[in-house]
Amino acid sequence: MLDIPRPSLRPLRIYATDPARGYKVARTTTIGIENEPLDAGPIGARIEVVDYDAENDLFYDAVDLDHPSILMQSGLAPSEADPHFHQQMVYAVASRTLTNFDRALGRRVSLKKSNVRNKLRLLPHAFEGENAFYDRDLHAVLFGYFSADPAKPGPNIPNQTIFTCLSHDIIVHEMTHAIVDRLRRYFLEPSNVDVLAFHEGFSDIVALLQHFSYRDLLIDEIRLGGGDIVDGSLLVNLARQFGEATGAGKALRSAIDTATPDPRRYGNVTEPHARGAILVAAVFDGFLTTFRSRIADLVRIATGGSGKLPPGELHPDLVARIASEAAQTAQRQLNMCIRAFDYLPPVDITFGDYLRALVTADFELDPDDAWGQRAALIEGFRRRGIYPDGATSLAEESLRWPAAEPGTAPVVDSLSSLLPELLQREAARFTKISSDPKIAKRSDERPASISDDMNEESGSDASKTMRDALVAYAQHNSKALQLTGRPDVYVSAFNAVFRVAPSGALQIELVAQFVETDKTTASDPDWGGVPVRGGTTAIIGVDGTVRYVIAKPLPAHTLDPAISARAAARVAKQRAFVEELDEADPRTNYLDQSEYGDRMAARMSLRALHEDAL
Template sequence: MDAKVTILVKDPLSAASLSVAQTEDVWVRDERVLLDGPVSERVAILDVDPDTGRLRDGVPFVAAKGRRKAGWPVDHDDLLHPDRLAVSAFGTVHKALARFESPDALGRKVDWAFDGKQLLVVPRAGRDANAYYERASRSLQFFWFDDVNDPSRRVYTSASQDIVAHEATHAILDGIAPDLYDATTPECLAIHEAVADVATVLLAIDVRDLRDTLIKATGGAMDTADVFSQVALQFATGLGRTGPLRELDNRLGMADVDRTEPHALSVVLSGALFQVLMAMYGELWAQALATHRGSKLQNAHKALVVGADRIKRLLVRGLDYLPPGDSGYADLGRAMLAADEASHPDTPFIRACLVRELVDRGVVPDDAALEVTTDVDGPWGDDLDPDELVASDFVAYELVAAHRAWFGIPDRRTFTVLPRLDVTKTYVYERASKQVREILLKVRWREVEPAGLGTAYPRDRIYRAGCTVAIDPDTCRVRAVLRNNLPAEQAGHAQARTALLRRLDHDGLLAPPAGHGATRAEGVTTRIDDGALVVSGTAALLHVHAPHAGAGGGQTWPI
């Protein structure tokens, strides 16, 4: 079943600055269940009336009839009417899902990281300058606050496509790479932030009116296209800041940011991906102009759409290849490069751009650090039945155990083989496309290092490492193999983990584990396993309990 949904565009302030239409219609497609709310099989709006605290009736679903499309029509002109916010948040979450799940990206539906089928979306969660995804409550929560420039005006975070798309992406990414949520390596949490911000850019480029207006206004010169690079402008200005919450059009390197604060750190990666997008756009535009077909602006339009698609594929397939456990920027960089090399070996332009960005920004010391292994024979020779590997945990375990050194598993260490992913993706080329099936085999194990947290805590702590192998089921050859926790990068990550944990402990956001039970301080859980400290739920901290922007300065970790 398909339904038409009217959603708010980009960010109320960004959209207003360009005089574009404030809303757009998008389609929610192929859903088996569409109900009042809006509610679908995987997303449910829960709108609580802030005055009474009671759940409001859902916006009625209207079935298609004659020329009328199915959907949740809302008559109110007020763009901030509760019904409009509810429908818009629902549509925006689905828009983000569709972007990630398309056949050329993930090629499958995302499974949420929590038990339960539905992501609960609360468009008016209460008064606060915040919004977040929380795995434990299976929800996205959007708050509102009074605009400091005009206290009669409320800033609803659910009215910003940037913010709704950002939080929805946290939930989607948690479904793809759930280990990032429990990681203690700051770069893991920063990957969450960066991917969520890049998704807001891709969703904004999806808006035809925004694209058209911008290209007309700039003549296609994207160096003045800050409407795409700025995230959550209204949120930031409503708190009295100048400029957006985060600016992706930046040249920041690892040396320029606090490497232990995930939001600050995120702009290095999101900035790199934004520059790759701009380079890709420029290249595609130049190629189109060289053909002397179509007008300059038509070609710019097409180059922007195609460029955004290329970045989406690069990023989403890279995330699918990301090794389990604590993967950092360089790991994601290699995963993106491997996924792109496996699918588009003959068109290296985008990979060259990504390598240049990651080296220039000090993510890795040189090109060699980003070299990846693709298209090689596996250690199993002909001794592999791909269908059995997918279906049988025993077969998968035996295979990994027989070749554990090749996977990178330390001697005598126990390991976990994750459920295999049997995925079919569409590879899009200039003039053709093809379906490619691959099996993703992921293995995870534990590593121990000094906890560095003082006497209240155990002496050692545990973090996780892993390996992803992409296997071609027809030839049983390895399309790509990726291992994290590389010796050259381990020490830097260990240092950053210690700094992050010390900061959380200092701020009262981490509590020493008591006995054999688990201790929960704020969103973060600590427990003892084999005498060592295990910390989980760190991503919940990013938004739920962080000191908010404007609350007396200091470190700010909102959204």
Template structure:
């Protein structure tokens, strides 16, 4: 008798991998009111044939969990999520004292966060390079996660290691507080928060540079928003909490708090932070209300961003559910029992609203300037990105965002109004350009560059060493889509930089034009991009070793394919072009360095800088017609911004305090410990 051992060909792999996690943290499982909703399951897409298989660790195409505990000097055995016993029961059960469950928890929550970003961005998540932004070929394939890296009350993202480091600690014996060990890797909020830091750094590498009070605060506030809005994806949890709050989302509780166990263990009366705390302080009107201009600590300042976005989310939810309350003849926040049918509908609406708001927030990241961002510019980015994808706004989502930022007193430079039409980044103005402007104006601006770029995987058979070279390639098993995507990004960066540096070509003869024509075109590009390419009026701008001209970089050139809620599609090229200029704490030294030109075509090398002042532009091209839709600039010659950045760097407690104590590559180690 012959027994078949292979699975039948018609048996397909599962669509989802289910993994058990804490919805909040272990403390919620031992509290009677919250234990019923703290055990939940995360569903992740099963690994595809064009990415690496899941291995012990867990380790997949995006993440590698390395469970080394330096305090104990040992490695914990890695969990194998493909073990039949674990596949049969949704992974390991929740277990606070089992390192393998810790590994499962950080992997599941981090991958859930990655998938949320990918849906919004319309492309894969790629981690930041090692060695800095301008280090081609050094992309990191996997983010490393260390569940037991520190024996202290801390957890942080390390840009230098491209890793998440989670701590564990035993709190002081204080009456009314837990005395058991606290593992930060078991907090759903903390894992999502740190993963958001890593993803944001990969998208916008210069956001870790503390060049103004909003920079690190933006990182902290945005990461909190990601963690908070992910609460509402757990429908059963939301349903239970909505019943407890009588249908309102404006009440402090599990849904609106960040890291409850960590907050209690470090001496707070509740969660580490509450989304509604600032809003509640404003509503009470008792005592002085904190103002943005008086708040400098990154977490505290970031709470203004959290309050604005969560307020917009709650407002949108209330508008979407007003008819449900009217139909049920029920007033939110009353003492009457909320009907279970209404609670279920409200939970679904809250989840859908949270998903849409989070995607709006994530899409806005691509519309930020590449350097020196502020909260107000993020509002402009949110509004513009949403309007480009979803021109119609019947429920006034964009008005809700603008109003929430206005209420927090968040200034928006360059705008005279908080009306969405005023907040949108303007399209490029070519009216003063005589050489770059064509008959089609913006449409033809980058046609030459687009002809050199790659926009996706092709099976052209041109590269025998490429597994994607041919549809008949025998290397099908070796195909990896993320690795190919990284190669495409690097190709596009180089191609765009080379195109910007080449002399102008006569369209009739194909030969380089005369030097005067080329210089004029370069000067027009300088005006558009806010940098210097040939003009040497600022001797403090770093020079290229290859060309001797002012150096500038194409930090990224990525393709996004977005889809809106009603099927809208938008294909874009997003490129960051940046430049650096030497900055000095002493204004007199800055003025002297700027005047250090020999006047004979050469210049004196300026003294070593105290800080780098950066400028540049985010260029967004609509790939449906090749039109340049947005050029979002921070000019390298902006004297007022240089004065503000100098004042910031010489002040306390931010600025140079971080650089002195943590180094430029580890900005979060001290911030999170504090």
């Protein structure tokens, strides 16, 4: 019998555009996803589709994507009416999203919450309603369905059933919420006005850029768009469709259509979706600038130097080249946006922090920036009035996180025997997990991994030893790490990452997140159930050298006075933010004691945030 290797990718058909916009404009495409062995559901190593309809109290039969008849046709044909295709659609798009995070971060992202909940559940028909959301407690993404308005159905039939699980952008958006919550668990705590807005905006960014990375879809849209590439009409149309699907349509349109964005909006807008749209606009502006730059030579050649394309259809070769440039630019920008996560503080995220992380992470991998993508991103943020705290200018060297102080003790002093083990184990997992059916088939057959064991709810002996050693290191070097030296400092996550630079060089690092909590605020009802936290992300080289200390410290006399003063100002901002939300919420004065003490925690709900978003 021939020993034929298992293909690395599985082709599956999806709706690339939202079918709820009408049958004639819906686009389908075939995408390649990780070819893992699947049980009926589909159920893979990290995600499982559970098709339970709570409204009708029934389970739909699960699709078997490993059935030969389905494999032979690249999955089921797109259908609004077939629940089996709905299951395929949710799994395929969620898997593609997860793979984009794996590749950009240089490690296999874990979705394991505990030894019992070791997969993220996706429910395509979870409830009846105009909503879809990620639920941390259920460790699931729930998609709703609803009837089109009988009077104003748009391009749909009056009272037609609309399934949010058939919207590519909604699936990616909610899947990104789930992944972000695993990467940075405290980014759901509203400690400042940017935190929840970042969750929303970043999820929109991933959906938008992943949509733009489908070359076949872009070819169709460029051809049908009449070639108005320089003015960006193609990009505007796709972004409008995306915005309508995710609830950010108006802000996204203004970001693309308006030649001069209003930088005052960032200082005035507080609603998470509207504020997140400002972040989307800044990132999309950078993408659009880079894309136009990369097709400028093609337009000059096609127009004889005039820059104005003639009427009629473009030459198919030109369309294909432009589509390739758009897809490559989108994929690279998506990688940049995801990779920045390892360079973010573990708590209290701001848009300015994200800009600094974007610039630093990309510089580390690609110092030359031959595409000019970092410069375009910086300009996109500047045009919208987003300036990082602590940066003296918007020059790239000023925006990069400062290198760790030379006196910072190397990690190898306390972890000399554990660091090589971590790197070796994570490297083996990253390269082997996708190709070995015995490993990929069932989670309990996989080797222990740092990513899987990073959560408090679970952990192997090896990861506990590593965590304890990191805690000891943090306590002995608290001042250099801008920590207070509290005995209860803990490691919220640690990962080994492996990335390949454009030059071909392999970059290996350890990323560790240290978190501290002011317990007096945790028990104080005036803080509303969201305590004041401080924390540090340490970027550590393969030789144990601490390269970056990215900190949001708590005030302490053990720290440098200037650092402690900035920390005290940050705590004061969080208190002012709580008071601002209390004043804006008419229910505050009517809450009972228990509700008052948990009111900020209640504002963390993505379900509540999305009720009016879809």
